[in-house]
Amino acid sequence: MSTAVNQAMVEKYKGNFLKEVTENVEEGNWVKMCMQCGVCSGSCPLGPHWDHPPQEIFMMIRANKREEVLSSTSMWMCTSCYNCIARCPRGLPITHIMHGLAHYSKRIGLKPKNQPTEKFGQMFWDNLTKKGRVNELKLGLGLYFKDGFAEGVKVAMSKQKLGMNMMKAKRMSPMEMLGGHGVSDLAGFHAMLKKAEELEAARVGENTDKK
Amino acid sequence: MKIGGYLCTGCGIGDRLDTKSLETVAVREGRIGFCKTHDFLCSQAGVDMINADLAAEGDDKVTKLVIMACSRRAKTEAFNFGAVPTARVNLREGVIWIRPEGSEHEETTQEMAADYIRMGCAEVKAMHQADASGEQGKNNHIMIVGGGVTGMTAALEASKAGYYASIIEKSDRLGGVMGQLHKRHPLRSPYQHPQDTGVAAMIAAVEADDKITVYLNSKVASTSGAPGRFNVTIASSVGAGTQAEFGAIVQATGFTPxxxxxxxxxxxxxxxxxxxxxxxxxxxxxxxxxxxxxxxxxxxxxxxxxxxxxxxxxxxxxxxxxxxxxxxxxxxxxxxxxxxxxxxxxxxxxxxxxxxxxxxxxxxxxxxxxxxxxxxxxxxxxxxxxxxxxxxxxxxxxxxxxxxxxxxxxxxTGMMPNAGVNIDAPKDDAANGEVKVPVESILNLQYRQGPDVPQLVNGFADSHFICFPYETRRTGIYTAGPVRRPMDGGQAQTDAMGAVMKAIQAIENSAIGRAAHPRSGDLSFPSFRKEGCTQCKRCTVECPFGAINEDEKGYPQYNEARCRRCGTCMGACPVQVISFKNYSIETVGAQLKAVEVPDEYSEKPRILVLACENDAYPALDMAAMKRNESSAFIRVIPVRCLGSTNTIWIKDALGSGYDGVVMMGCKKGVDYQCHFVKGSEMAHVRMAKIGDTLSTMNLESERVAVHEVAITDIDRAPKLLDEMVEVINRVGMSPFKF
Amino acid sequence: MTAVVATNQTIIVVGGGISGMTAALEAAETGKQVILLEKRPYLGGRVTQLYKYFPKMCHPTCGQEINQRRIKMNKNLTVITQAEVSNISGGKGDYTVSVTLTPRYVNSNCTACGDCAKAATTEFDDEFNYNLGKRKGVYLPNAMAFPQQYVIDARLIGTPEADAAKAACKYGAIDLDEKEETIELKAGAVVFATGWKPYDANKIQPYGYDRFANVINNVEFERLMDPHGPTGGKLLRPSDGKEAKNIAFIQCAGSRDRNYLKHCSRFCCMASLKQTQYVTEKYGTDGKSTIYYIDIRSIDRFEDFYRNVQADPSVSFIKSKVAKVEQDKDGNPVLHGVNTEGYHRYANTHxxxxxxTGMEPSVDFKGLPIKIAVNEEGFIEHDEANGGIFAAGVAADAMDVNRAVQHATAAALRAVQVVNQVAGA
Structure with missing residues (x-):
């Protein structure tokens, strides 16, 4: 589906990426208001680890660097510290825009490959939606072993103490391995998620259909 | 004629100086009518005493005043006796505040005070009551050159203030560049959308206003006269020309893309x-x-x-x-x-x-x-x-x-001003092979200094001064809008109002003979003694305001309402025939000659200091307020502008035994600070030539120094005077003591 | 105080800074009766606290001297200091203005001899130097102060020191019993030339103005250069009195920012460009200035000045809104941010x-007793509905001195139009 959506978007916006972002990305209608002061870029605690800081991303959007932006790892690095929002002189909800861009890139299939945050996000979602509650043990182990068995054992060993403490504090139970806890109306929960997905697909579809 | 002397003994003057002996100096040596003392002269009682003498009848009536108290910058309102010639002898800031206490200094400090009193008495004798020339006219009609939004605003606003306006527009319609716009920038909050230009409504308002006359297809062929009596020939490209009289001019000629x-x-x-x-x-x-x-x-x-x-x-x-x-x-x-x-x-x-x-x-x-x-x-x-x-x-x-x-x-793309002829452009542009299209004059001023207003930079006819944006160097003529400075329509309209304000002011002041800024209100004006004049034209050339024309024989013609009273003409005159009633070769010359010059072996040199009254003199004043010490050998005379300094003063001073002369004027050059434009520069030029005089007199050239002094040079100014003392210590006393 | 004559042909100008002085003088020199009200004890406003003007690098006190002389010589113009408007009623051509006068405790007998100050000892923060230095409680506000009269700080009243000052005065100039009073004046037109105040930099938390001694604002920097200023004209930094040779200028500190002032304050780019030249004036090539900016707004012929500063090897430009300022162990401010031209991260020590800091109107015009049009930014807008009330200079918009004077001259015309109409001219 995602490639098709991507194609449809490319077709629809014909090189006007700013417009595409404005109309499709959560809070994307704010991107046009950036005046390139760079205070967000300088305020980001993880800034040095990004390909492109927010202000540069916003410039790249105007410069129609669609592929580069959407496949960038940058948006995935946001930790939601809100420094940028607090300082932005134009009031841009930068944190939300970054998350919006990340989500959009995933939706249309341009997300970066092997981006840990993205991987973790997916894992978290899958874990959560299964039972309606997060299964810490499975999520933790899944995360440890995401880069293969040997690496997983190594990480698990190093985190041993943390795991023991969590068990002592009753924050995690080894019994969780066997199914684990969930919401009482699991069927209702899944129905709800399905409906939400339908609504979202319809919204995206509607937008791609519109000429 | 009776000269009254009034010696204040307050503010420590009485404690620091022997005032009894100063009274004697005033009366015996200064030869004035009398010298009264008062321990608080600026008080109501003190001022009343002076006013009573001015109002007296017959032989008791005082007609000139010597106020021996504080600086002319202090208590100015209290000692403002209108047109009565008044000399302010500065015993406080000029003497006791810059001299240390102690018996070893008493003699030189007292001599200083006595000299200043002699100087004040001599000055006032050479002064005459200033009054208007009688050549003034009043004309409530403003000529506005340019019928764009700036010009139309100027006309409408002048009319609103009760004055008449004529718009001279070279094209066949009003509206200018703004009239060619689809819309304009928003002028009001929230400033979000382009708005109607309003030009059509403005044209309608201009046409409906019976105080406004519009000349389309017209240009200014000739402008002569002065504020209050400008005589203009308006040439039309479609019909007959017109002669008209105006009180003032606003030049709103806009820009060329x-x-x-x-x-x-x-x-x-x-x-x-x-x-x-x-x-x-x-x-x-x-x-x-x-x-x-x-x-x-x-x-x-x-x-x-x-x-x-x-x-x-x-x-x-x-x-x-x-x-x-x-x-x-x-x-x-x-x-x-x-x-x-x-x-x-x-x-x-x-x-x-x-x-x-x-x-x-x-x-x-x-x-x-x-x-x-x-x-x-x-x-x-x-x-x-x-x-x-x-x-x-x-x-x-x-x-x-x-x-x-x-x-x-x-x-x-940018805007280029329609400012007419650059009157300061070097004449030999053709020499470097460039063929230039001759620029047409806008105003065709019949002024000795050229047909248009001077330009500041890049061809814009702007003021040189931050504090005084309507200083055009041509009294009664004010530029507004993009001809003055690059600007948008909104700013141009505000600018038009400012220019109209100045135009109205010029009309009102020229009618009563009052000077425009910076010597606002001054009634004195220069005149010359024709018998002595050699028609050398130095005065007409050097006048920074284009105020002086020449008649057919080459004699100067002063136009009082164009004049700013700086005295540059007076300083320029090689035969010293130009003077103001209250400021002349004589008023300064008499002062410097009144100083008692001790003999060569006294170890008491005399240094004449000529200080610009706007910057250097206040700097010395404020140095005194800080009690910065100065030499007891200086004798300071404030001048309207260093440009009014005539070399005869320097020659007289050196010839009568002064050991050194220090001149303090404002900054010259591109970023000049001189409020009379070139005065300071002229003084420097003239003094560069004084070297010949010094060598004929066999005097060292260091004895004359010219400095640029800013009003903030509170610490530096007294040091410059100390430097001259050191020079004299080094080269020795002048041999010209009698 | 002496009775002031005012009629509905009188123009009242509120605010005695350069705009107010200009509006008042231009009208008075045209023959109008003008009353100039100033809340401080002296005229001149903020320009008297500047060292130099751009682009000429000339001294504001020079023009101030001329304007003060014009005022001294003009009998149409009445100056009232320590005066604030407390009420306005009526309409165009017929206003009644209530003016509250706070006591100076020194009358016009004062000769400025300074004997009273010699008798005083207690020191207070010197507001003329933005509290960077001290002054006595009996003082002449500045060297150019006009009226040239001393002032007694109200906090001294009732102390033996005030009595000692009074005893020291030989001219009966000190009146410790002066009380606040309110007078009523008629006027045909009222011009607000109330000027601006620097935006309160304490609100810009990331820059640490409230925490770091070596973070100051642009008006304070002017005082450091002034030979009359708290450092005697030396560029010494506040924390340790060390010579400040490597100076950072942060543009739009408060301006163009929804969190603080939405508007561009217009003068600050030129002010910082000018101030880099102070550093060059002091230290030549040993000095170093860095301007952190979003857009350099050196409009019209100021562009020449910008070009000259760009050619100065000791000045560099970084296109960046600084993210935050920290302080190292030696008290040096460290600036963090990103140079957006090509994305370069920096941590620069200065x-x-x-x-x-930008300018905001010094008066809340929305709180005036009479309703006038005020825009979102708090400046007075020209509106027919304002009747005979006009703004001059920075009361109308953020602008530099030259434009403020030009604007004030225009405002004088608006006021003249009203009183001329009243006079039936």
Missing amino acids: YDANNLPEFSYGKSANVVTQLELEAMAQAAGDGAIKRADGKEVKNVVFVQCAGQRSEKEGHLSWCSGHCCSTSVKQAMYFKDSNPEIETTILFDDLRTPGAGGENFYRSAQDKMVTFRKGKVSTVEAAGSDLKVNFKDLILNEDTHMEADLVVLA | DLVVLA
Whole structure:
């Protein structure tokens, strides 16, 4: 589906990426208001680890660097510290825009490959939606072993103490391995998620259909 | 004639000086009528005492005053006796506050005070009551040259104030550049959308106003006279000319758009789809609120604005300045497109986006909200490929050379002032092989100094002063709008009001013979003794305000209402025939001669200090307020401007035994600070020639020093005087003591 | 105080800074009766606290001297200091203005001899130097102060020191019993030339103006250069008195920012460009200035000045809104941010940081007893509905001195139009 959506978007916006972002990305209608002061870029605690800081991303959007932006790892690095929002002189909800861009890139299939945050996000979602509650043990182990068995054992060993403490504090139970806890109306929960997905697909579809 | 002397003993003067002996000096040596003392002369009682003497009858009536108290800058209101010639002898800031206490200093301090009293008495004797010349006229009619929005605003506002206005417009219609615009920038909060220019309504108001006369197809063929009595010949290209009299002039001649043909790199002239901002206005006007179409009839879908096209650039043929309005203009024009169809792509390529103030920033934000794209980029070329265009530029944020496609490119070119003839331009331009198109004069002033108002920089007829933006150096003639400085329409309209204010002021003051700023209210004016005049024309050449004409025989003709009373003419005159009633070769000459010069072996040199009354004298004054010590050998005379310094004073001083002369004037050169423009510079030039005099007298050249002194030179100014004391210690006392 | 004669042909100008002085003088020199009200004890306003003007690098006190002389010589113009408007009623051509006068405790007998100050000892923060230095409680506000009369700080009243000052005066100039009073004046037109105040930089938390001694604002920096200023004209930084040779200028400190002032204050780019030249004036090539900016707005012929500063090897420009300022162990401010031209991250250490704080109107016009049009930014807008009330200079918009004077001259005309109409001219 995602490639098709991507194609449809490319077709629809014909090189006007700013417009595409404005109309499709959560809070994307704010991107046009950036005046390139760079205070967000300088305020980001993880800034040095990004390909492109927010202000540069916003410039790249105007410069129609669609592929580069959407496949960038940058948006995935946001930790939601809100420094940028607090300082932005134009009031841009930068944190939300970054998350919006990340989500959009995933939706249309341009997300970066092997981006840990993205991987973790997916894992978290899958874990959560299964039972309606997060299964810490499975999520933790899944995360440890995401880069293969040997690496997983190594990480698990190093985190041993943390795991023991969590068990002592009753924050995690080894019994969780066997199914684990969930919401009482699991069927209702899944129905709800399905409906939400339908609504979202319809919204995206509607937008791609519109000429 | 009776001269009254009034010696204040307050503020420590009585404690520090032997005032009894000073009274004797005043009466016996100064030979004035009497000298009264008062322990608080500036008090009501003290002033009443003086007023009573001025009001007395018969032989008791006092007609001139010597106030022996504080600096002329202190208690000015209390000691303001109108036109009565008054000498202020500065015993407080000039003597006791700069001299240390102690018996070893008493003698020299007392001598200083006595000299200043002798000087004051001598000065006042040479002064006469100033009154208006009688040549003044009053005319409530303002000539406004230029019928654009600036000129029309000026006319309407003058009328509102009760004055008459005539607009002289060279074209066949009113409205100027603003009249060619589709819309203008918003003038009111929230500053979001372009608004109607209002030009049509303004033209209607002008035409309906019975205090306003409009001359279309007309130019100013000749302007003579002075404020209050300008005599103007208005030439018409379609009919007979007219003669008219005006009280003052506002020059609102606007600007000429920069010729984009100088920008082949942007394919201007090569592609019909590369246009200037003004050309886009015509396209927008033609479109109304519909789709803007190119010359080939195609609707514009993708427009790129190139900011700073041919301006803010040091390239040959480009404009170095920023025209101020063009960022906002492009913002406005991008909105023309966006407001008619949001699908049209509009990109503004800028280096610095200059949308200042409350209005500017809101307008910028509003454009962003309308999806106008802003990119910080420097455009190198615009390529025309068929009917489409490729804009090559460097994106300064993404740091890459890139390009954009466009079907229309708008160049934000600059404004060039219509200021007429640059009267200060070097005459021999033709010598370097350049063929220049002769510039037509705007005002055709029949002034010795040239036909138009002086220009400041880049051809704009602006003031040189931050504090005084309407200083045009031609009294009664004020420039407004883009001829004065690059500006947008809103600013030009405010500017028109400022210029009208000054024009009205010139009308009112010229009617009663009062000087304009900076010597506002001064009634004195220069006159000359014809028998002595050699028709050398130095005065007419050097007058910074173009106030003096020459008659057919080459004698100077003073135009009181044009004159600013600086005295540069007086300083220039080689035969010393020019004087003001209350300021003359005599008033200063008599002062310096009144000083008692001790003999060569006294070890008491005498140093004459001529200090500009606006900057150097206040600096010395404030140094005294800080109790900065100065030499007891200086004798300071304030002058209206160092330009009024006649070399005869220096010769007289050196000839009568002074050991040194220090002159303190304002900064000269490009960023001159002299409020009479060239006074300080002229003084420097004249003093450079004094070397000959010194060598004929066999005196060392260091004995005369000219310094630039700023009002803030509180610590430096006294040090400069100390330096002269050291010079004299080194080269020895003058041999010319009698 | 002496009775002031005012009629409905009188123009009242509120605010005695350069705009107010200009509006008052231009009208008075045209023959109109003008009353100039100033809340401080002296005229001149903020320009008297500047060292130099751009672009000529000339001294504001020079023009101030001329304007003061014009005022001294003009009998149409009445100056009332320590006066604030407390009420306005009526309409165009017929206003009644209530003016509250706070006591100076020194009358016009004062000769400025300074004997009273010699008798005083207690020191207070010197507001003329933005509290960077001290002054006595009996003082002449500045060297150019006009009226040239001493002032007694109200906090001294009732102390033996005030009595000692009074005893020291030989001219009966000190009146410790002066009380606040309110007078009523008629006027045909009222011009507000109430000027601006620097935006309160304490609100810009990331820049640490409230925490770091070596972060100052642009008006304070002017005082450091002034030979009459708290450092005697030396560029010494506040924390340790060390010479400040490496100075950062942060543009738009408060301006163009929804969190603080939405508008561009217009003058601050030129002010910082000018101030880099102070550093060059002091230290030549040993000095170093860095301007952190979003857009350099050196409009019209100021562009020449910008070009000259760009050519100064000791000045560099970084296109960046600084993210935050920290302080290292030696008290040096460290600036963090990103140079957006090509994305370069920096952590730059300077001796001193100067915040180019913007201007906001010094008066809340929305709180006036009479309703006038005020825009979102708090400036007075010209509107027919304002009747005979006009703004001059920075009361109308953020602008530099030259434009303010030009604007004030225009405002004088508006006022003259009203009183001329009243006079039936």
